Amino acid sequence: ETGVTQSPTHLIKTRGQQVTLRCSSQSGHNTVSWYQQALGQGPQFIFQYYREEENGRGNFPPRFSGLQFPNYSSELNVNALELDDSALYLCASSLQTGGTKETQYFGPGTRLLVL
């Protein structure tokens, strides 16, 4: 158990809809990263939040957006869902101090199915 929690565990949406996924970081961690993992592939980095601001982004379109709250929890929002958005969405938390980011610890993920 890493102490990172995600909700919901599973979700079914239809194409064109919007979805919000939630993540609570491990106690003491101030940084949250989001990853998308398609079936049979390794996780792909979406973006990271530190001090409530986006602090790095992977190759994902603007319809993927996020938030980080003062308690360091985070949301991932995806607009205009496409079939290819079906995946396991992973949240990872870590502690960033000065110029160093510590090890990331992953939550169990949210499995999204877009029909």
Add this chain to the structure above:
Amino acid sequence: DAKTTQPTSMDCAEGRAANLPCNHSTISGNEYVYWYRQIHSQGPQYIIHGLKNNETNEMASLIITEDRKSSTLILPHATLRDTAVYYCIVRVPDNYGQNFVFGPGTRLSVLP
């Protein structure tokens, strides 16, 4: 793209040591080697990381070659619960939003 190459799959007998290799020939001087594993449909689990010295913890040992171009993760006494996909990642722990770049990993099957 991932900066590491790993075998696609490996088998190991239960109770024996599992040695998982990783090549990272383009690793930079300040990049660490990280290992994670992912058991089916769960989130990746941190195992160990190191810079240039060998590392050991309660889960595994990490052996990094002197030139740092390759490493080996050792699970000393593999159990059936160690069956998973193992990811080797190189990364600089800086503050510029750089994150883990996962490759396809090695699928380890521990056989009874």
